[in-house]
Structures are given as structure tokens and as C-alpha cells.
Amino acid sequence: MPLLERLQTLDRRIIFLFIGLSVLVPLLFPITFPEHPSPIVTAIYDGIESLPERSIVLMPFDYDPSTAPELDPMATSLMRHCMTRNLRVCTMALWPEGQGMANNIMSIVVEREFPDKVYGEDYVNLGYKAGAQGLINTLLLSMRSMYTTDAAGTPVDEIPLMKNIHTLRDFAFIMNLSAGRPGTKEWIQFAGDPGDIPIASGSTAVQAPLMYPYYPSQMVGMMGGLKGAAEYEALLVKGYPQFKNSSAVATGLMAPQAFAHLVIMVFIIIGNIIFFVERRQKDR
Amino acid sequence: MKKTIPLLITFVVGLALILAIFIPPEPFHTMNREFSVYFDIIAVFAFILGGGNLIRVHGNKISRKKKDYKYSFVTLLGFFVTLFVGLLKIGGPPGIQGEVMASGSWFLFIFNAILTPLTATMFALLAFYVASASFRAFRAKTTEATILLLAGFIILLGRTFFGYYITSWLPDSLSFLEIPNLANWIMAWPNTAGQRAIVIGISLGVAATSLRIILGIERSYLGSGE
Numbered sequence: 001m002p003l004l005e006r007l008q009t010l011d012r013r014i015i016f017l018f019i020g021l022s023v024l025v026p027l028l029f030p031i032t033f034p035e036h037p038s039p040i041v042t043a044i045y046d047g048i049e050s051l052p053e054r055s056i057v058l059m060p061f062d063y064d065p066s067t068a069p070e071l072d073p074m075a076t077s078l079m080r081h082c083m084t085r086n087l088r089v090c091t092m093a094l095w096p097e098g099q100g101m102a103n104n105i106m107s108i109v110v111e112r113e114f115p116d117k118v119y120g121e122d123y124v125n126l127g128y129k130a131g132a133q134g135l136i137n138t139l140l141l142s143m144r145s146m147y148t149t150d151a152a153g154t155p156v157d158e159i160p161l162m163k164n165i166h167t168l169r170d171f172a173f174i175m176n177l178s179a180g181r182p183g184t185k186e187w188i189q190f191a192g193d194p195g196d197i198p199i200a201s202g203s204t205a206v207q208a209p210l211m212y213p214y215y216p217s218q219m220v221g222m223m224g225g226l227k228g229a230a231e232y233e234a235l236l237v238k239g240y241p242q243f244k245n246s247s248a249v250a251t252g253l254m255a256p257q258a259f260a261h262l263v264i265m266v267f268i269i270i271g272n273i274i275f276f277v278e279r280r281q282k283d284r
Numbered sequence: 285m286k287k288t289i290p291l292l293i294t295f296v297v298g299l300a301l302i303l304a305i306f307i308p309p310e311p312f313h314t315m316n317r318e319f320s321v322y323f324d325i326i327a328v329f330a331f332i333l334g335g336g337n338l339i340r341v342h343g344n345k346i347s348r349k350k351k352d353y354k355y356s357f358v359t360l361l362g363f364f365v366t367l368f369v370g371l372l373k374i375g376g377p378p379g380i381q382g383e384v385m386a387s388g389s390w391f392l393f394i395f396n397a398i399l400t401p402l403t404a405t406m407f408a409l410l411a412f413y414v415a416s417a418s419f420r421a422f423r424a425k426t427t428e429a430t431i432l433l434l435a436g437f438i439i440l441l442g443r444t445f446f447g448y449y450i451t452s453w454l455p456d457s458l459s460f461l462e463i464p465n466l467a468n469w470i471m472a473w474p475n476t477a478g479q480r481a482i483v484i485g486i487s488l489g490v491a492a493t494s495l496r497i498i499l500g501i502e503r504s505y506l507g508s509g510e
Contacts, residue, residue: 010419012416015412015415015416015419016412016415016416018415019411019412019415020412023411033445033448034445035445036448036464038464038468039468040468040472064403065395065399065400065401065403065404066403066404066406066407067407068400068404069404097395097399099385100385100392100395100396103385103392127383129324130324130327130328130330130331131323131324131327131328132327134320134323134324134327135320135324135327137316137320137323138317138320138321138323138324141313141316141317141320142317145317145320145321146321146324149381151383151385152377152382152383152386153377153379153381153382153383205443208471209471209475209479210479212471212472212475212476212479213476213479213480213483215472215476224471225443227443227444254444254445257443257444258444258445258446260411260415261440261441261443261444261446262444262446263415264414264415264418264440265437265440265441267415267418267419268418268419268422268433268437270419271418271419271420271422271423272422272423272424272433275423275424275425276424
């Protein structure tokens with residue numbers, strides 16, 4: 001069978017095999033390359049750096065485990081950054097699974113790496129509430145209308161961190177981690193814009209292009225996909241070298257992603273060569 | 285009468301919501317807050333509706349032994365086990381305010397040991413299908429398709445270190461031609477322009493449709509009336 005014919009009828013399992021190998025091999029034999037942070041990611045880092053100590057950052061976890069490989073490294077770096085800068089963090093979720101994602105990050109990062117931080121004083125998890133953009137609209141007017149307790153059932157009035165938080169306007173910064181709707185778009189439309197609150201986004205690579213129209217006037221900055229997470233890790237390590245060994249999850253995953261991209265490109269090129277050869281043969 | 289009352293409710297509620305948003309002084313400020321709370325409460329009931337619908341659809345499939353009805357057993361089993369474990373807070377702190385996902389709770393176990401790997405697996409499979417679909421469908425058939433293909437290549441390369449190394453030799457005066465910079469430019473300008481046009485178009489459409497519904501011109505949401 002001629003090569004062209006073979007390629008035309010290429011079994012998709014061969015493509016699957018190449019994709020699998022392109023991801024598996026760099027995972028088994030890790031290689032890392034330096035990241036060069038883009039302005040849109042650097043803007044978030046600078047935004048958090050500019051906050052006064054003890055400012056309260058709201059971090060809504062609007063994603064589920066399917067997008068954790070992209071968004072967990074962002075959440076981890078942001079949490080480390082906030083805790084190191086002695087900022088206070090309040091988490092919540094518009095997605096039911098978001099509460100679990102926030103719990104994981106708090107136990108992995110805050111409880112293990114920052115044992116001196118106290119729950120309720122330095123960080124708090126308000127948990128999930130239904131309502132999407134309706135919930136954001138309510139929170140902009142009154143936090144306690146919807147959140148009377150935190151995720152563990154402790155009354156909000158008994159949590160020191162929440163003492164001066166009455167509406168979303170009382171947060172110094174909103175750092176949304178978003179994998180779709182409801183997510184960053186809703187936070188900008190219903191909180192950032194009407195409340196004049198600085199808001200930044202950690203978005204999946206699929207969602208990132210949809211968020212660009214809001215940058216830079218309505219959104220401080222954005223981390224898009226694994227690349228954005230890796231760039232933020234690079235910024236964090238540069239600013240705080242103590243995280244050199246621990247803060248490299250996304251950077252380590254960039255190699256499998258890069259090779260997978262390369263394999264996809266090679267297959268697209270092969271597909272186009274077949275297309276043009278076929279067209280030439282038909283023209284003859 | 286069957287349609288007049290729903291139309292009247294829609295008109296009054298729609299008008300009240302618009303006034304509550306656009307007029308800041310009291311009593312509209314309180315109205316806005318109260319309406320938002322009502323919305324959030326109604327949103328909670330959507331879960332009951334969703335759960336009921338899930339049981340109805342899959343129960344129907346099982347009772348009629350439709351194609352692949354065995355999978356419906358798995359769906360309903362998963363639904364009821366999770367619901368049971370979550371409502372009774374097995375392994376976690378009791379009481380209505382106890383944390384559902386507290387350490388040691390069965391709900392947390394379901395989340396970490398079942399939901400997380402299953403959803404991650406499903407999402408990871410996409411990479412394989414994207415590669416296969418790109419090979420078969422991403423063709424430079426027309427000028428537009430060729431531009432799209434080139435933009436796609438620049439973005440794919442620009443999101444990796446390959447893109448940086450391929451063009452890092454360019455002098456500073458030509459740094460705008462470096463692939464990561466080109467990728468950033470595509471995202472920041474052509475992409476933003478296109479997305480803004482889409483968002484503005486959708487928003488105008490939503491505003492127009494909302495007005496038509498509030499004024500009773502658009503009535504399809506009331507059903508056929510049969």
C-alpha cells in the first residue's frame with residue numbers, strides 16, 4: 001500500500017499512541033525550561049504585591065476536579081503568595097465541587113506550609129452556595145444575607161476575619177479561579193464593575209480567550225491555562241526563592257503539554273500534505 | 285386568563301427588577317437585595333427539580349429496558365448513594381450545620397476517590413480526540429481556513445518553550461516577531477476584537493429579548509397553550 005494511502009486510512013489508535021507517549025515520556029523523564037512571564041500574568045503578581053499587609057483577598061474556587069491540573073497550580077501559587085505576604089484569604093465557591101477544591105488547597109498549602117496561620121483569623125472557607133450571578137449580586141449588597149456560617153458551620157459573626165466584611169466591597173482583591181460559567185465573567189459583571197473591586201482571573205486555557213475583552217480595564221490580569229500557572233510560579237520563585245523546589249508543578253507539566261502540542265501540529269501538517277496531494281491528483 | 289396572569293406577573297416582576305437595579309435610593313436598594321435573595325433561594329430548588337428529572341429519565345429507561353439501560357442503574361445508584369451519604373453526613377460532624385466535606389466523612393471519600401479521578405479521566409480523554417479530529421478536519425481548504433490554521437499554529441507554539449527557542453535568535457528590533465509575542469498579540473488584539481463584537485451582539489440580543497418578554501410581545505415561554 002503506498003504511503004499516501006496508508007496515511008489517509010491512518011488508524012486513530014496510532015494518533016492516540018503518539019499523544020500518549022508525548023505526555024508519558026516527559027512525565028517519566030522530567031525536563032523543565034525557564035518561563036518568561038507575560039504582562040497579563042505579571043499584572044496579577046504586582047497586584048497582590050501592592051496590597052497592604054493583612055488585606056483580605058476573596059478567592060472563589062469556581063472549578064471542579066476535571067480542570068484541577070490547570071487550576072490547582074494557580075491556586076497553590078496564589079495561596080502561597082498571599083500567605084507569605086501576610087494577607088488574609090477568604091474562599092468560597094459558585095460550583096458545588098469548588099468547596100472541595102478549596103479544602104484541598106488549604107490543607108496542602110496553608111496547613112502544611114504555614115502552620116502558624118490560624119483558621120478564622122488568617123484564612124476561612126465559606127463554602128458553596130447556589131445562585132451563580134444572583135449570589136454575587138446578593139453578596140455585593142450583603143454578605144450575611146447568604147453566608148450566615150462558614151463551610152464548617154461556624155457562625156460568620158464569630159469569625160474574626162469576617163468582622164469587617166459586610167459586602168464584597170470590603171475585600172481588597174478578588175482572585176477568581178474559573179473553569180467556565182459561573183466564573184470570571186460573572187464576577188466581573190456583577191462584582192468587579194459595579195463594586196469597583198480589583199479582580200483577576202485564573203482561567204482554563206479553553207476559557208482564557210473569552211476573558212481577554214475585559215483586560216486591562218475591567219480585569220487586573222489573567223493566568224490562562226497551564227502556561228499562565230507556570231509563568232506565575234516563575235514570578236513567585238523569583239520574588240520568593242524559598243519556593244524554588246515546592247512551586248514547580250505547572251512548570252514541570254509544561255514539557256508534556258509542549259510535546260503534545262508538537263505531536264498535534266505534526267499530525268495537522270501530515271493531514272494537510274495528504275489534502276494537497278489529493279487535490280493535485282484530482283486536478284490532473 | 286390562563287395567559288394573562290403569567291404575563292402580568294412577568295411584567296410586574298421584570299419592571300421591579302429593572303427599577304431595583306437602576307435606581308439606587310430606597311426602597312429600590314432594599315428591593316434589589318431582597319430580590320437577589322429570592323433568586324438564590326429559587327436557585328436551590330433547581331437542584332430538587334434536577335434530581336427529580338434525573339430519576340424520572342433514568343427510571344423510565346430502566347422500566348422500558350431501553351438501549352444501554354444498565355448504565356442507568358449505575359447513574360441512579362451513584363445518585364442515591366451520594367445523596368444518602370451527604371444528607372446523613374456519614375462519618376462527618378452531625379447536625380444541619382455540620383460540614384458535609386469534613387475530614388473523615390464518606391462524602392469527602394466519594395469526592396476524592398471517585399469523582400476526582402473519574403472527571404479527570406474524562407477530561408484527559410479529550411486530548412486524544414482533539415489530536416485525532418485535528419488530523420482529519422483541520423485543513424487549509426480556503427484562505428480563511430489557512431489564516432485560522434496559521435493562527436492556531438502560532439498559539440500552539442507560543443504556549444510552549446519551543447516557540448521561545450525557535451525565534452529567540454531574532455534581534456531586539458524584531459522581537460515582535462518572536463512566536464510568544466505573536467501569540468500574545470493574536471490573543472490581545474484580533475481575539476479581543478472578535479470576542480468583544482460577539483459579547484456586544486449577545487448583550488444587545490439579551491436586552492431586546494428581555495424587553496420583549498417583559499412587555500408580553502414574546503410569549504413562547506408560556507408554551508403552545510394546548
